[in-house]
Structures are given as structure tokens and as C-alpha cells.
Amino acid sequence: SSRGTSHVSSSQSQLSPWGTGSISSMGRILRDSSAPAFSNDHRDDHHERVVGDGTGADVSGRDNFDDVNPGAQWVLYSDDGKSYDSRDSGKSMNGEMQIPTAMLCEEPIAVAAAVNDGGNSNSVGEEPCCLCFGVKMYVKTSRCVVIIILLVIIAAVVVVGWKFVFPKVFAPTGSLEGQEGMPYIGENITATDQPSLQPTSMPSLEPTWQPTLARSLEPSAQPTFGPTLQPTLQPTFIPTSQPTLQPTPAPTSEPTSIPSMEPTLEPTSQPTSIPTSQPTTIERARTIRITKVVTSITDSEALTEPKSPQSQALHWVLYEDPMHLDPKRDKRDNILKYKPNAFVKHLPDDDNIFIIGPGEGEVHTNSTESLISRYVLMVMYYSLSGEKWSRNNGYKSGESECNWFGVSCNKRHVITDLNLSNNNLKGNLPNELSALSALRVLTLRQNEIRGTIPSSYGSLAALTYLTLQLNPRLTGTLPSSLAQLKHLESLYLNGNDLTGSLPHELLSMKKLRHLILDDNRFTGSLPATLNICPNMEQLVLTNNLLTGSLPSTFGNFVNLRELKLNDNYFSGSLLLPRTQSSSFKQLESLHLTQNELTGPLPEEISYLSSLEKFMLGDNQFSGAIPQSILKLQQVEELHLQNNNISGPLPEALYLLRNLESLRLESNIISGTISPSIGELSSLIQLRLGNNTLRGSVPSELGHLTKLRDLDLRWNDITGVIPHEVCDVRLNRFQADCGGLVPEVECYCCHICCVGWSCQPR
Numbered sequence: 001s002s003r004g005t006s007h008v009s010s011s012q013s014q015l016s017p018w019g020t021g022s023i024s025s026m027g028r029i030l031r032d033s034s035a036p037a038f039s040n041d042h043r044d045d046h047h048e049r050v051v052g053d054g055t056g057a058d059v060s061g062r063d064n065f066d067d068v069n070p071g072a073q074w075v076l077y078s079d080d081g082k083s084y085d086s087r088d089s090g091k092s093m094n095g096e097m098q099i100p101t102a103m104l105c106e107e108p109i110a111v112a113a114a115v116n117d118g119g120n121s122n123s124v125g126e127e128p129c130c131l132c133f134g135v136k137m138y139v140k141t142s143r144c145v146v147i148i149i150l151l152v153i154i155a156a157v158v159v160v161g162w163k164f165v166f167p168k169v170f171a172p173t174g175s176l177e178g179q180e181g182m183p184y185i186g187e188n189i190t191a192t193d194q195p196s197l198q199p200t201s202m203p204s205l206e207p208t209w210q211p212t213l214a215r216s217l218e219p220s221a222q223p224t225f226g227p228t229l230q231p232t233l234q235p236t237f238i239p240t241s242q243p244t245l246q247p248t249p250a251p252t253s254e255p256t257s258i259p260s261m262e263p264t265l266e267p268t269s270q271p272t273s274i275p276t277s278q279p280t281t282i283e284r285a286r287t288i289r290i291t292k293v294v295t296s297i298t299d300s301e302a303l304t305e306p307k308s309p310q311s312q313a314l315h316w317v318l319y320e321d322p323m324h325l326d327p328k329r330d331k332r333d334n335i336l337k338y339k340p341n342a343f344v345k346h347l348p349d350d351d352n353i354f355i356i357g358p359g360e361g362e363v364h365t366n367s368t369e370s371l372i373s374r375y376v377l378m379v380m381y382y383s384l385s386g387e388k389w390s391r392n393n394g395y396k397s398g399e400s401e402c403n404w405f406g407v408s409c410n411k412r413h414v415i416t417d418l419n420l421s422n423n424n425l426k427g428n429l430p431n432e433l434s435a436l437s438a439l440r441v442l443t444l445r446q447n448e449i450r451g452t453i454p455s456s457y458g459s460l461a462a463l464t465y466l467t468l469q470l471n472p473r474l475t476g477t478l479p480s481s482l483a484q485l486k487h488l489e490s491l492y493l494n495g496n497d498l499t500g501s502l503p504h505e506l507l508s509m510k511k512l513r514h515l516i517l518d519d520n521r522f523t524g525s526l527p528a529t530l531n532i533c534p535n536m537e538q539l540v541l542t543n544n545l546l547t548g549s550l551p552s553t554f555g556n557f558v559n560l561r562e563l564k565l566n567d568n569y570f571s572g573s574l575l576l577p578r579t580q581s582s583s584f585k586q587l588e589s590l591h592l593t594q595n596e597l598t599g600p601l602p603e604e605i606s607y608l609s610s611l612e613k614f615m616l617g618d619n620q621f622s623g624a625i626p627q628s629i630l631k632l633q634q635v636e637e638l639h640l641q642n643n644n645i646s647g648p649l650p651e652a653l654y655l656l657r658n659l660e661s662l663r664l665e666s667n668i669i670s671g672t673i674s675p676s677i678g679e680l681s682s683l684i685q686l687r688l689g690n691n692t693l694r695g696s697v698p699s700e701l702g703h704l705t706k707l708r709d710l711d712l713r714w715n716d717i718t719g720v721i722p723h724e725v726c727d728v729r730l731n732r733f734q735a736d737c738g739g740l741v742p743e744v745e746c747y748c749c750h751i752c753c754v755g756w757s758c759q760p761r
Contacts, residue, residue, distance in 0.1 A: 287318055289327045293368060294375060297435040309382035309430060317375050322398030327368040372435050373401050373415050379432040384425040384449070391423060410438070416462075417441040425449055429468075431456045441465040445492065452476030453493075458484040467492035469516065474498065478522075480505055490514040494540065498522065502541075511535055518542035518564065526551055536560050542591065543567040550575055561586050566593035566615065573599035574616070577607060586610055593639065594618040601645075606631035617641040617663065627652045637661040641687065644668060654679050661685040665711060668692060673717075678703035687711040689734065697744075699724045708732070712744070713753045721746040734758065 294314050295303065302310040317325070380386075381395050394404035402409035408417035415436050421443050428451035433442070440462050450473035457466070458481025466485075468474060469492045477500030482491070488509060494516045501524030502517070512533055518540045525548030526541075536557050542564045549572030550565070557563075563584075574597055577584065584590075587608055593615045600623030601616070608614070611632050617639040624647030625640070632638075635656055641663045648671030649664075660682050669691040677686075678700030684707060694716040701707070702724025708731045721735065726748035737746040738754035751758050 286326045286328070290314075290318060290325075290371065293327055293371060297372065297376070297432055298379075299431075309379050310432070312382045313375050313378035316378050316396065317371065320396070321374060323370075323374070325367045325371045325374070327371060369414060370401070376430075376432045376435050377401055377404065377407070377415075379430045383430040384420075384427040384447075389420070389423050389425065408441075414438045417443075419443040420447070421467075422446040427451075429454055433457065434459045436460070438462050443467045444471070446470040449474050453479055453482075453498075455479040455481040458482050460485060461487070463488055465490045468496065469493055470495040472497060476500075478503060478506065478517075482506055483509055485509070486511065488512055489535075490516075492516045493520065494518040496520055500524075502526070502546075507533060509533060513559075514538040516540045518544070520544055522546060524548075528552075533557070534559065537586075538562045540564040541568065546570065548572075557584060557587075559586055560584055562589040563587060564589070564591040566591040566595065568595055570595040570597060572597065574602055574621075576602050576604035578604055584608055584610075588634075589613040589615075591615040592619065596620060598622070600624075601626055601640075603628045605629060608632060609634065611635055612658075613637045615639045617643065619643055621645060623647075625650050625653065629653060630655055632656060634658060636682075639663040640667065642666045646670065648672075649674065651676065656680065658682055660706075663687045664691065665689040666691075670694075673698055673701075675700045677701060680704065681706070683707055685709040688715065690714040693717055697721055697725060701725045702728055704728060710734070712736075713751075713758065714756075716743075718743050719745070721748065737761075 291303075291314070294310075294317075298310045298314075302308050303314055305311055377395070381392070386392050386395055389405075391405045394401075394407075397404075400413070401407060401415065402413060406418060406420040406423070407415055408419075410416050416438055418433075418436070418439060419441065422445070425444060425447035427449065429444075429449060431454045433439070434454065434456040437460075439460055442460070442463060442465070445467050446469070449468065449471040452475060453468065457463075458479060460466075463485050464487050466482075466488065467490070472495065474493075474496040476498065478493070478498055480503040482488070483503060483505035486509075489511055490513060491506075492514070496519070498517070498520040500522065502522055504527040506512075507515070507527055510533065513535050514537060516538065519542065522541070522544040524546065526546065528551050534557075537559055538561060539557075540562065544567075546565070546568040548570065550570060552575055570592070574592065584607070588610055590608065590611060590613065594617070597616070597619040599621065601621055603626050605611075605614075605626065606628035609631055612634050614632065614635055614637065618641065620643065621640070622644040625645060627650055629638075629650065630652035633656065636658050638656070638659060639661070642665070644667065645664070646668040649669060651674065653662075654674060654676035657679070659680050661684060662680070663685070665687045666689070669688070671693065672695035673688070673693060675698040677698065680686075681704065683704050686704070686707060687709070689711040690713070692715065693712075696719035697712065697717060699722035701710070702722060705728065707728050710725075710730055710732070711734045713734045713736055715736070717736070721744060726746075730748070730750070732751070733746070733749045734751040734753065735746050735749045736743040736754065737749045737752035738757070738759060742752065742754070746752070749761060751760050753759075
């Protein structure tokens with residue numbers, strides 16, 4: 001052979017090296033003559049012999065061993081007296097046997113090979129070969145087995161050495177004071193360049209350059225330069241410079257300089273300098289609770305719009321409000337935010353808390369109600385341009401909402417009054433104000449509020465006073481839902497741009513006392529049920545577009561003090577109660593000026609005994625002034641101008657001692673001015689112009705020392721104005737004193753007229 005080995009091959013089964021097993025058929029013995037061990041210099045000194053084949057036959061010198069007994073065993077002999085017997089190996093011969101001859105040695109050794117057949121040794125031939133330190137028998141089928149065994153042995157040695165030898169060699173010696181097994185502080189210990197495969201029993205004093213592959217049982221005394229691949233079982237005593245890749249099961253005792261990638265299970269005592277990308281589990285739960293409360297009063301669609309006042313208010317409550325209220329938090333925790341030194345005692349009512357300490361006697365509601373109040377106020381703030389208000393003290397701060405500008409609370413710390421009048425409010429009214437369930441007073445007058453009045457305000461069950469007047473851009477109709485305000489006593493909506501008809505339900509509210517709707521554009525007629533409001537004291541519908549006649553039961557308001565229906569389009573006659581028991585007993589002011597009322601003045605005006613202002617000018621009343629006017633002894637202003645009143649001035653008129661203003665101009669009044677007019681000592685204004693009065697001016701007018709405005713023009717009065725009249729300190733005196741030949745000679749008149757032309761003097 002040219003491969004440097006001697007072979008004994010088998011065609012049926014193979015011999016394992018050094019074995020004693022049977023041989024099914026013996027092959028030829030080959031050798032490699034090209035190997036150095038088989039040089040010609042040594043060829044004659046080395047022989048191969050095979051002795052015995054197990055049958056007693058002599059096989060010496062044979063090249064073929066196919067007929068050798070399968071049970072034969074082999075022995076190698078050398079010239080130096082050494083022998084190599086297969087029986088010594090303890091292994092059977094069941095494969096191809098190789099005798100390496102390519103191994104070098106200093107002294108070639110003659111070798112004989114034999115086959116022992118039942119104890120008979122027979123020489124079979126001689127061939128030169130060389131063996132080195134030992135003979136290596138390589139069998140094809142055992143090659144993998146030998147390699148695997150060697151690898152297992154090597155691995156075992158490495159593991160044992162790593163576990164038992166290396167820790168002892170590299171483990172630190174000494175101990176910290178009071179801690180056995182720990183190295184001394186200051187001992188020269190450096191960080192390892194590679195992480196350990198297993199956790200150390202005690203923490204290292206210096207950080208490793210690389211994190212350990214497995215977490216240690218105890219935290220390290222110093223932080224690592226990089227995060228560990230796995231969290232430690234216990235928190236570190238000193239924060240790491242970088243967050244861990246995985247969260248630790250327990251929080252660290254000190255906060256890290258950089259927030260963790262995942263939220264912590266428990267909130268930190270102090271806020272982090274940089275916000276986390278995700279809220280903590282507890283914060284997420286708080287967000288859900290607050291959002292649930294908010295969505296109960298706000299449409300979810302409004303909350304999804306990033307720029308809406310509702311979403312901005314929700315964001316402020318969740319993340320910016322220093323109060324950090326939580327609906328689930330114990331009520332005691334929230335009250336202590338307002339009075340940190342208070343002693344708190346729960347009342348039987350779970351919604352109340354009684355403060356025994358500082359501020360004794362005050363009661364505070366739960367956090368949910370405070371949360372709603374702050375959210376609603378912030379919605380209003382963002383809806384009505386709060387940053388531009390004249391005063392917005394307290395808003396967006398950590399103070400109690402009861403200390404915010406315009407806000408008043410009761411002893412339970414619940415908002416009851418909201419007054420932001422004349423404060424430069426601009427924008428639409430938010431629906432959320434209806435969530436202030438304890439609100440009694442809402443005053444937003446004299447601003448620049450636009451849009452409509454939300455119908456949701458009808459749910460303010462405790463509301464008694466609502467004033468939105470003098471917001472000229474406030475439009476739309478008057479919500480009929482306001483009639484649901486069972487406790488509403490005052491409704492002021494004057495000076496706006498409201499339209500539509502007046503809800504009949506609104507004019508039938510039993511507790512309503514003040515209904516002020518003037519200077520709008522309401523249309524339609526007054527309902528016949530208007531008299532159902534038994535407590536109505538003030539009804540003002542001036543300067544609208546109302547039409548129709550006055551209700552027949554119009555005068556059945558026993559508590560009505562002021563009725564103003566002027567500057568509308570009411571028609572028909574003035575119907576007053578026909579009996580004193582059903583009259584306007586408390587009526588002090590009746591304004592029907594500038595309508596289309598007709599007919600004579602009713603005699604029933606005598607029942608208006610409390611009347612102080614009687615305004616019927618600019619209508620189409622006719623007939624004479626009734627003598628029953630004498631009963632109006634409290635009247636101060638009597639205006640009947642621009643009507644069709646005729647006849648002389650009744651003597652009863654001169655008996656109204658409290659009369660301050662008498663306007664009868666532009667009628668058809670005839671007769672003369674009686675000297676009894678001097679009895680009207682309180683008179684300040686007297687206008688009798690544009691009538692058919694005749695005669696001279698009585699000097700008794702000079703007794704009216706309070707008179708400041710006198711109009712006698714466009715009449716048939718003649719003569720000279722008495723000096724007693726000119727002695728009165730009049731501010732305005734008009735008469736027919738113009739032209740070349742004046743009808744009246746007046747040296748103290750301010751304006752002189754001739755015909756329809758008047759000129760100041």
C-alpha cells in the first residue's frame with residue numbers, strides 16, 4: 001500500500017483495535033514501503049510474522065488470509081523481545097485493523113505479527129516496518145466514538161476548572177468591616193473586561209466593563225457602565241447611569257437620572273426631570289378614572305379634537321394641575337391639600353368631611369366634585385379666551401378653585417356663585433357649565449359672548465339667578481329647557497340679539513320673580529298663561545318685535561311691581577282688572593309707551609294705587625283724562641304724550657302732589673291752564689306743547705321752584721310771561737315768542753318758535 005499503514009481487512013465484519021473478538025475472514029497484511037520507517041536500511045532488520053490461524057494450519061508467508069479461523073487472535077512481536085497481544089486490550093476484533101507505520105522513531109524496532117490459533121504459533125512471513133512510541137490502531141467505524149469521548153473529557157475538564165479552579169484563583173480575598181467575604185475598601189480591585197457567566201454570591205465593589213449574562217443575587221455596590229441584560233432581583237442602592245433594558249421587579253431606592261423605558265409599578269416620591277414615554281400603571285388607571293368622569297359631562301367627540309377647549313381642559317387636569325386630583329383618592333387626602341394642618345373627621349354622609357382643626361366647621365366635598373369643578377372652570381377658561389380676561393387670578397394654578405377670580409363657594413367647598421361680569425370674555429358659552437350642580441348664581445353680563453345659550457343650562461337645578469345681558473353677539477332662541485329651572489328667580493337676558501318667540505313654559509314658572517328680556521328681537525305674542533306666574537315682580541319686554549293684544553288676564557299679577565312692554569307692536573285697548581281685589585296691587589311702574597294701543601284710558605286706573613310711573617305715550621289713546629286719576633297719589637311720572645287725548649285738564653290732575661314729570665304734549669287738550677297748577681310743588685318737568693290750550697300763563701307757575709323744563713309752544717297762549725315764572729331757574733323754556741309780532745312776550749325763554757320753526761335765543 002502507498003498510504004503508510006498495514007491493514008488487516010474483513011469482508012464480512014470488522015475488527016476493533018486491540019480487541020479479542022472473532023474474525024469472520026482475515027484479509028491481507030499490507031505495509032507502506034514509502035514511509036521513512038520502511039527505508040531499505042532497516043528492511044532486513046524487521047520482520048512480520050503471523051503465527052497460527054486458529055485451525056493449526058501453517059500460514060507463514062501467505063499474502064491472503066481469507067481462510068484464517070474467525071476465532072483467531074493476533075499478537076505482535078518485536079526483535080527486542082516485546083510483544084503486543086490483542087487479548088490485553090479487552091476489546092473484540094470486529095473491524096478493519098490498521099497498524100500505522102508512518103510514525104517516526106529514533107530506533108526502528110523489528111516487529112512480528114502473528115495469528116494465534118488455539119495456542120499454535122506459526123510464522124507467516126516477514127516484512128520490514130517501524131513503530132514509534134506506540135502502535136495506533138485506527139478502525140473506520142470507531143473513529144467518531146474516539147473523537148466524541150475525547151471531546152467529552154475536554155469539556156468536563158473545562159467545566160470543572162471554570163467552576164472550581166478559576167473562582168479560587170481570581171476571587172478577591174479579605175472582607176469589608178462587618179461583612180465576611182467582602183474585599184476591603186481601598187483594596188486594589190479592578191473591573192473585569194468580560195462579564196461573568198454566573199452571578200457572584202456577593203456584589204462587586206467596582207463595576208464590570210460588560211454586564212453579567214445572568215442577574216446577581218445582590219445588587220452591585222457601584223453602578224455598571226451599561227445596563228444589565230436581565231434585571232436584578234433586588235434594586236441597586238445607587239442608580240445606574242443608563243436605564244436597564246428590562247424593568248426590575250422592585251423599584252430602586254434612588255431615582256435614575258434618565259427615565260426608564262417602561263413605566264414603574266409604583267409612583268416615585270418626586271417627579272422625574274424628563275417625562276416617561278408611557279404613563280405608569282397607576283397613572284394610567286387615574287387617567288381612565290378621570291376620563292370616565294369627564295365623558296359623563298362632555299361629548300367624547302369634543303375630547304378627541306386636540307384644540308378644543310374640552311381636550312385642553314382635560315389635559316390640564318390630567319398632567320398640569322398641581323392638585324393632581326384622583327376620583328379614587330380618599331377624601332381626607334384631598335382636604336389636606338387645602339388645609340394641611342387640619343384634623344379630619346368623616347360625617348355620616350359619605351360625601352362630606354368635617355374639619356376639626358384650622359378652619360373649624362368647614363366641610364369639604366370629595367375629590368370627584370372638586371375635579372369636575374376645576375375641569376368645568378378650565379373649559380370655560382379656554383372657551384372664553386381666559387388668557388385675555390381683565391382678571392384671571394388663580395386660574396391654571398394649584399390654588400383651590402374657590403379662590404379663583406369670580407368664584408364663590410359654600411362651606412362644603414362647592415362652587416355656588418360664578419360672576420365674571422365686564423371681564424372681556426370672548427367666545428361661546430360651554431355646555432359644561434351645566435355640570436356645576438350646586439351653582440346658584442351665574443353672572444356673565446357685559447362681555448363679548450357669542451353664539452347661543454346652551455339648552456343644557458336647563459339642568460342647573462339649583463340655579464336661582466342667571467344673567468347674560470349686554471352681550472350683543474349672543475344670538476339664537478331662548479331655550480325652553482330653562483323652564484325646568486324650578487328654583488330660578490331672576491333671568492336677565494336684555495341687550496342681546498335673541499330671536500324667536502317667548503316660550504310659554506318660561507312665562508309660567510311659579511318661582512320666577514324677574515324676567516328681563518328687553519332690547520332683543522323676540523317676536524310673537526304674549527301667552528294667555530302669563531298670569532300663572534304668581535311671584536312675578538318684574539316683567540320687562542321693552543324694545544322687541546312683540547305683537548298682538550295684551551292678555552285679558554294680564555292684570556292678575558298680585559305681586560308685580562314693574563311692567564315694561566314699551567317699544568313693541570302691541571295693539572288693542574288697555575285692559576286692567578275690573579275689581580280692586582284682582583288688580584295690580586303692588587304695581588309701581590307701568591310702561592306701555594310706543595305701541596299701537598287704542599281706546600280711552602280706563603277708569604280702572606284708580607286701582608293702581610301704588611303706581612309711581614304711568615307711561616302711556618306714543619300710542620293712539622283717545623278721550624279725556626278720567627277723574628279717577630285722582631287716586632294715583634303716588635304717581636311721580638305721568639306721560640300721555642303723542643296720543644289723541646282731548647278735553648280740558650281735569651282738576652284732579654292738580655292734586656297729584658308727588659308728580660314730578662307731566663307730559664301731555666302732542667294731544668288735543670283744550671281749555672286753559674288753571675292757577676291750581678301751582679299746587680304741583682314737586683313738578684320738575686311740564687310739557688304742554690302742541691295742544692290747543694289758550695289764555696295766558698298763570699303767575700302761579702312761579703311757585704314751582706323745582707321746575708327745570710317748561711314747554712308751552714304751539715298752543716294758543718298769549719300775553720306776557722309773568723316775571724314770577726322767569727324768576728324760576730329754568731334750564732329749558734320754550735314758547736311762541738318768535739317772529740316780528742310774537743304771540744307771547746318772553747324775555748326769559750330759551751327757545752322761541754314761530755309756526756313750526758323754533759330758534760334758540
